[in-house]
């Protein structure tokens with residue numbers, strides 16, 4: 723799948739927060755990729771943004787001629803220092819942009835970000851019925867490592883989550899801030 727030619731992948735900035743929140747809230751209300759049940763207020767999104775101003779937990783967006791069409795970011799799995807080389811990835815594409823290679827463009831760029839800052843392991847926690855996301859992650863070398871059964875409950879149903887991981891290998895053994903934009 724090839725991404726639309728006009729697509730630009732870049733680091734997020736504060737002006738993107740409305741679009742990021744709109745895309746995520748749509749999934750809260752209509753999808754099962756997230757088990758959040760209540761839409762995020764923009765104030766909550768701003769708190770999240772403050773946490774992700776840390777360049778070691780970067781946020782990137784995909785932008786086309788109509789604006790931000792998707793976002794992806796890395797989050798620490800744990801604040802305990804021994805976890806510092808591990809991140810969880812998150813990725814959401816606006817409904818209008820799905821199935822056109824935007825997710826692949828974003829996830830590819832996010833993994834490069836992870837590599838650039840010295841992350842070793844990237845983990846994805848994916849609702850087990852989400853075949854598109856599982857396929858997307860497989861494409862970038864993620865393998866399934868386990869399933870938590872009945873871990874979530876949404877829209878009147880119990881849901882499983884599948885953990886996938888990609889090991890990027892040992893880099894310099896220390897984290898560093900990426901020098902690119």
Ligand SMILES: CC(C)(COP(=O)(O)OP(=O)(O)OC[C@H]1O[C@@H](n2cnc3c(N)ncnc32)[C@H](O)[C@@H]1OP(=O)(O)O)[C@@H](O)C(=O)NCCC(=O)NCCS
Nearest residue numbers: 723755813814815820821822823824825826848855858861
């Ligand atoms: C999952 C998601 C991020 C994938 O992004 P996308 O831009 O739609 O996916 P892409 O177009 O890059 O395609 C990725 C792969 O899935 C396949 N795919 C895409 N849409 C598909 C569909 N509706 N049915 C079957 N396969 C599909 C593509 O063929 C591609 O596979 P390939 O690499 O083997 O060719 C996006 O659909 C999304 O945001 N969905 C809702 C939220 C979500 O599920 N987020 C992930 C939470 S873990």
